[in-house]
Amino acid sequence: MLKVSHINTFINRKKIIKDVSFQVNSGSIVGLIGPNGAGKTTIMKTILGLTKFTGNISVEDKTVTENNHAALTRVGALIEHPAIYPFLTGLENLKLYSLDEADMNNIVSMLKMDAYINTKSKGYSMGMKQKLGIAIALLNKPQLVILDEPMNGLDIEATILIRKIIKQYAAQGSAFLISSHVLGELQKVMTNVLLITEGKIIVDEPIDEFNRVSRQQYHLLTEDMPTTEKLFAENQIPVTKSDDYLVIPRKLSDQVQELLYSHHIRLVELSPQGLNFEQTVVSLLQQQRRQSHEK
Numbered sequence: 001m002l003k004v005s006h007i008n009t010f011i012n013r014k015k016i017i018k019d020v021s022f023q024v025n026s027g028s029i030v031g032l033i034g035p036n037g038a039g040k041t042t043i044m045k046t047i048l049g050l051t052k053f054t055g056n057i058s059v060e061d062k063t064v065t066e067n068n069h070a071a072l073t074r075v076g077a078l079i080e081h082p083a084i085y086p087f088l089t090g091l092e093n094l095k096l097y098s099l100d101e102a103d104m105n106n107i108v109s110m111l112k113m114d115a116y117i118n119t120k121s122k123g124y125s126m127g128m129k130q131k132l133g134i135a136i137a138l139l140n141k142p143q144l145v146i147l148d149e150p151m152n153g154l155d156i157e158a159t160i161l162i163r164k165i166i167k168q169y170a171a172q173g174s175a176f177l178i179s180s181h182v183l184g185e186l187q188k189v190m191t192n193v194l195l196i197t198e199g200k201i202i203v204d205e206p207i208d209e210f211n212r213v214s215r216q217q218y219h220l221l222t223e224d225m226p227t228t229e230k231l232f233a234e235n236q237i238p239v240t241k242s243d244d245y246l247v248i249p250r251k252l253s254d255q256v257q258e259l260l261y262s263h264h265i266r267l268v269e270l271s272p273q274g275l276n277f278e279q280t281v282v283s284l285l286q287q288q289r290r291q292s293h294e295k
């Protein structure tokens, strides 16, 4: 569906996105997550042909370029603030983009916007504008929907509703690329995780695989934690801290035990640990930062 191959994106001659490749398949919901300034919005803008880039982007095998947006006719998007004309009503805004009135009316009622859709959008609250932006992105049965922070400003009922609609559209074959800072929120809908930091993708996995691997961590406690930490740093053992413990990858548990034994540091606890999604993301970002400092 969407294929992104080796893209580099430049803003003011600075490379912001660095050799990024990934795919979004029909029916999948890909969560694009990463710290502030990682490049999430820039990737989305690049896919929409709104930035200068090198590499290749295609939607259903049609190539997107900065000057040719023909491949994007069946792509819906909400990036940053919704593009809404304030002196038009919600419905008039939708009509600017809609190709099918029945589809448009269905989206209005699905998103529960009937009560205000015929009033001028300048009077809308932030959440109402956000819903209108999502409605625009969902018009015309899109093959691909790109949503940057879609839950911004939405109350809990609207959030649950949007989540349900996203799943419904995906079940009918639409592909989604969604960024969010609310990891718990994305976790409830996404089928795949894309983790980006400093313009590079460091994880691209189905969510089940990501969750499986994230459980492969051990909590470690020794009788002398400062020396243990120093020893691990000297031996390039990647660790992260979690409360009083150190967290190590399972595959290194034998090596770690030997190292502690040979330095006469007594092991107090070494136990398998299921990190939650948020902890895993933080741990991966910490590891990545350490690796890029070592280079």
Ligand SMILES: Nc1ncnc2c1ncn2[C@@H]1O[C@H](COP(=O)(O)OP(=O)(O)OP(=O)(O)O)[C@@H](O)[C@H]1O
Pocket: 011, 012, 016, 034, 035, 036, 037, 038, 039, 040, 041, 042, 043
């Ligand atoms: N118009 C611009 N001019 C200069 N630098 C920019 C511009 N847009 C983005 N950048 C830079 O590109 C990098 C990536 O920004 P981007 O907005 O894509 O990050 P993000 O992951 O969406 O962040 P956030 O989570 O804070 O929204 C940042 O370092 C940012 O400073």
